[in-house]
Amino acid sequence: MTNVVNETSSDLRVVGKSLPRVDAVGKLKGLTAYTDDMELPNTLYCKLLRSHHPHARVLSIDTSAALAMEGVAAVITGDDLPIKYGIMPTSQDEHALENEKVRFVGDPVAAVAAVDEETALAACKLIKIEYEPLEAIESIEHALLPPSDEPIHDYAGPGNIHRMGALEFGDVDQGFENSSHIREDIFFYEGNTHLPMEQHSAIATFVGDKLTLWSSTQNPHYVHRALARVFDMPMGHIRVVAAPHGGGFGGKSDPFSHEMAVCKLAMVTGRPVKCTLTREEVFYVHRGRHPVLMWVRTGVSEDGKIMAMHFRTALDGGAYGSYGPASMLYTGALQTTTYNIPAYRFEGVRVFTNKAPCGPKRGHGTPQPRFALELHLDKIAQEIGLDPVELRRRNYVKPYTRTVNHLRITSCGIEEVTDRVIEASGFLNRKRRLGHGMGFAISSYMCGAGLPIYWNKLPHSECIIQVNRGGVSLYCGATDIGQGSDTVLATVAAEQLGLWPTDIRVVSGDTDLAPVDLGSYSSRVTFMAGNAALQAAREMRDILVDAVAEKMECSPQEVMVADGKVGELTFEEAATLAQEKVGVLSTRGSYAPPPNIGGRYKASGVGPSPAYSYSAAVADLDADPYSGEIQLNKVWIAHDIGRSINSLAVKGQVEGGVYMGLSEAMMEAQLYRHGLHKQPSMLDYKSFTFFEMPEVETFLVETVDLEGPYGAKEVGQGPLLPVIPAVASAVHDALDVWVDEVPITPDKIMRALDAKAKGREGRYGPKNFPKISYPSIVKVPPFDASSSPF
Amino acid sequence: MGSIGSREVLELSVNGRSHELLVKPYATLLEILREDLRLTGTKHGCEAGECGTCVVLIDGVPQLSCLVLPGQIEGSEITTIEGVTNGSELHPVQQAFMDHGALQCGYCTPGMILSSVALLESNPVPSREEIKEALSGNLCRCTGYASIIEAVEDAGRFMA
Known part of the structure; x- marks a missing residue:
């Protein structure tokens, strides 16, 4: 079903x-x-009582009847957890339990610990809460108007505006003046959610003055910090363990109410407290893909070179800040890492609404503008009579260059990934017939955010390798959320030590036992933790080699490390020899991104990364002109992985990314009606099963990045991105109508066909982009190439 | 089934071992397995019959354990992921899942394996469409399904 092509050969063993x-x-x-x-x-077992109002003041909470119930050990409310928290320094806007007002259906108000879940749930029903409902804000357009009673939050504004940004690089007006062709388009991308198979769960104990939390979290370090803040405790008294993880995709990246609640209840009761969310609650916890409305205007020269681009976005953030300030900037940051845009203006706004809070989902803030940008380029290509692949090729970024917004491009396989999918799919020679279509798109993603979420100069990833009586343990705070980071770290170390990955015991995701890694987000682990592991492993190899060389009376260069041996000795013998010589065998590695990878302007923290991956996709489908139904036939995907650390794991991430992209392109949507989530169940929230998933052919392009561990780059997020516009483009290819809105569903296709039949534009999508008072534009000079080699 | 107070006496055979349990009449098989017998290899993803994560075999037939009540299983033989093989060996289906990278986070894996085992025991050389049909009630968010299909085909060839 899937073909993986590894392009570079090497003498690497594992x-x-x-x-x-x-x-x-x-x-x-x-x-x-x-x-x-x-x-x-x-x-004890904990249940949270959640608001059934989308927006309301909390007038009173009476927990007395719940507390009196047999089997109930404790009931807590917002009074017990008064300190606010949030993932970003600028979004400390959440109480674990809200006691002043609730902002979405599902906002937690109280928590009960009882002998079993059933009792805890029954006790929740005895808690009396008096609410005063407020006007509920449910759309971007509504949130942009002055609120009729009060804004959802009082710390932002004006009104329900959370954050805005406006940046310009180069002279955009001049660029448009110099253009021979200018086009404007409007797109909408509906929100959707991660839907991890495992529901979030947390267990806390409080023994003496030490708090321990086991949680299905992607980011134990950030949860650690949030707990220290909320409980006003030294971090040294708190341990957070990311337990084996049943899927994240970004959905377990924030500190959560249930984590705070079990900790507090463990403190109050002196007993372990566990809370596992129901599937319905997972939909409310959300932090998923933002709904984004987008407007884009691009000017091109006669030969199809982009002269200027102006991109506007409006994000529906839901009820809390979460990663929102970053999400908003990400909708404008990575357009430039695929195309050379000499003059670029971005204006973005994120608004609060009374819906489950949005946050990061696989591709964080970039699938939406990528969908818009790729379709927009297709339309330009069609208008100026240029092949869409050729139009893109004329504008591709080059390796080892800087973008207009100062992002540093290093290894870049954009041409190669294009070649692979175009050749394999026969895209350029496809036979045109009604109802059958092929679409092409490309994308790029970061290998880790260049800056941490809170300002600090510490390494982003740290690793310790210990060899003890021949056994190798690798300690790193990185969290294996299923993506395979433990396997990556073990493989990186095994290569250096002449062992097999399963010979390395990996201790990860534990804030007590392992040094800090910032977490499993922004596709950062292979690149950053991988480099830390590589450094520690090299150092350990040197210690072993030196000990063996001394015994053998030869130079260290003559000692081969491979196949479980160090020179003539077995690994265990070499380790014992070295331990006799130097005592404890422990080495360290750490990684921080180079300081010069981004610009130095306000909001420049979002976008820089030590390297970028590149992906290209072609989708082949049949679209029924009478029902609008789509039958996916095949997807070709090529990904510039830098170097594959484990081809099986990389293939799995590519296919998983394609799957998730297709599923959200065609059916996933987090929808609301009168403040209520319309489908908070796995049956009603539609996602792909075995039946919908088409054949996928995968190509790995290895560009061997100079700074990646063994040349590796990311794969967790990038391959999702081109899939969505490729499907939209294929639908257009099949039926000659545009669906400028994700998900692309049969009803939307039929409306576009209907419009076309009535002589109107064959299109379904948003018609207007609201008038938004963006802040005055910060003008940043383009990167000065004379000041740096690239 | 007898009862003591509000609880019912349930005789249940799991992975070849008989148990006499006192359970709530409305306890699901999922809850009995995980909470009474501490067989936590059976996972839960929705507890509403929507995701396939909790699949076990009841007399060899894959069933959603979150939808099964004690009264329905008296005298049945239940197989959970813990009972797929004896000892430290892997079942051919487990081995094929490992070799094909058909698991990532691993949370859907026990249910996926049990559905696959049931299919292959009745039909060792299934077509792709038959595999899809048999596994269509098991959701997976990590793999994109392709590697699972390859693993089931491979395991079937081994078992045939």
């Missing part, structure tokens, strides 16, 4: 091989204990 994950056996045999599988003695 890196790049197609090997099983190091954690496979436990998962296959049902032995891996995810958070809800853990059971501590004398545990």
Whole structure:
């Protein structure tokens, strides 16, 4: 079904091989204990009482009847957790339990700990809350108007505006003046959610003055910081363990109410407390893809060169800040990492609405503008009579260059990934017939955010390798959320130490046992934690080699490390020798991105990355002109991975990204009606099953990045991005109508066909972009190439 | 089934071992397996029969354990992921999942494996459409499904 082509050969022994994950056996045999599988003695069970109002003042909370119920150990409210928190320094706007007002249906108000879940749930029903409903804001347009009673938050504004940004690089007006052709388009991308198979779960204990939290979190370090803040405790007294993880995709990246609640209840009761969310609650916790309305205007020269681009976005943020300030800037940051745009203006706004809070989902803030940009270029190509692939090629960025917004491009396989999918799919020679279409798109993604979420100069990733009586342990705060980061780290170390990945015991995601890694977000782990592991492993190799060289009376260069041996000795013998010589065998590695990878203007923190991956996709489908139904036939995907650390794991990430992209392109949508989530269940929230998923052919392009570990770049997020516009473009190819809105569903296709039949534009999508008072534009001179080699 | 107070006495055979349990009449098989027998290899993703994560075999037939009540399973033989093989060996389906990278986060994996085992025991050389049909009630968010189909085909060839 899938063909993986590795393009570079090398003398690496384990890196790049197609090997099983190091954690496979436990998962296959049902032995891996995810958070809800853990059971501590004398545990209490927690349920949260959540608001059923989208927007209301909390007038009073009476917990007395719940507290009196048999089997109830404790009931807490916002009074017990008065300190606010939030993932970003600029969005400290959440109470674990709200006691002044609720902002969406599902906002937690109280928490009960009881002998079992059933009792806790029954006790929640006895809590009396008096609400005063306020006007609920449910759309971007509504949120932009002055609120009729009060804004959802009082710290932002004006009104329900959360954040705005306006930047210009180069002279955009001049660029448009010099253009021979200018086009404007409007697009909308509906919100959707992560839908991890595992519901969020957390267990806390409080023993002496030490708090421990096990949680299905992607980012134990940031949860650690949030707990220290909320409980006003030294970080040294708190331990956060990211338990084996049943899927994240960005949805377990924020600190959450249930995590705070179990910690507080463990403190109050002196007993372990567990909380596992129901599937319905997972939909309310959300933090998923923002709905984004987009307007784009581009000027091109006669030969199809982009002269200037102006991109406007408006994000529906839901009820809280979350990662929102970054999400908003990401909708404007990475347009330039694929196309050379000499003059670029971006204006963005994120508004608050009374819906479950949005945040980061695979591709964070970039799938929406990527969909818009790729379709917009298709339309330009059609208008100026140029092949859409050729138009893109004329504007591709080059390796080792800077973008107009100062992002540093290093290795760049954009031409190669294009070649692979275009050749394999026969895109250029496709036979045109009604109802059959092919679409092409490309994209780029970061290998980790260049800056941490809170300002600090510490390394982004740290790793310790210890060799003890021949056994190798690798300690790193990175969190394996299923993407395979433990396998990556073990493979990186095994290559240096002449071992097999399963010879390395990885201790990860634990703030006590492992040094900090910032977390599994922004596709940062392979690049950053991988480099930290590489440094520690090289150092360990040197210690072993030196000890063996001394014994063998030869130079260290003569000592080969491979196949479980160090020179003539077995690894275990070499380790014992070295331990006799130097004592404890422990080495360290750390990684921080180079300081010069981005610009130095306000809001320049979003976008820079030590490297960018590149992906290209072609989608082939049949679209029924009478029903609008789409049958996907095949997707070709090529990904510039830099170097594949484990081909099997990389292939899995590529296919998983394609799957998630297709599923959200065609059916996933987080929809509301009168403040209520319309489909908070896995049956009603539609996603792809085995039946919908088409054949995927995968090509890996290895550009060997100079700074990546063994040359590796990211794969977790990039391959999702081109899939969505490729599907939209294929629908146009099949039916000659544009659906400028995601998800692309049969009803929208039929409306576009209907419009065309009535002589109107064959299009479905938003018609207007609202008038928004963006702030005055910060003008940033384009990157000065004379000041730096690239 | 007898009862003591509000609880019912349930005789249940799981992975070849008989148990006599006192359960709530409305406890689901999922809850009995995970909470009473501490067989946590059976996962839960929705507890509403929507995701396939909690699939176990009841007399060899894949069923959603979150929708099964004690009264329906008295005298049945239940197979969970813990009972797919004896000892530390992997079942051919588990081995194929490992070799094909058909698991990532691993949370849907036990249900996916049990559905696959049931299919292959009745039909060792299934077509792709038959595999899709048999597994269509099991959702996976990580793999994109392709590697799972390859693993089931491969395991079938081994088992045939």
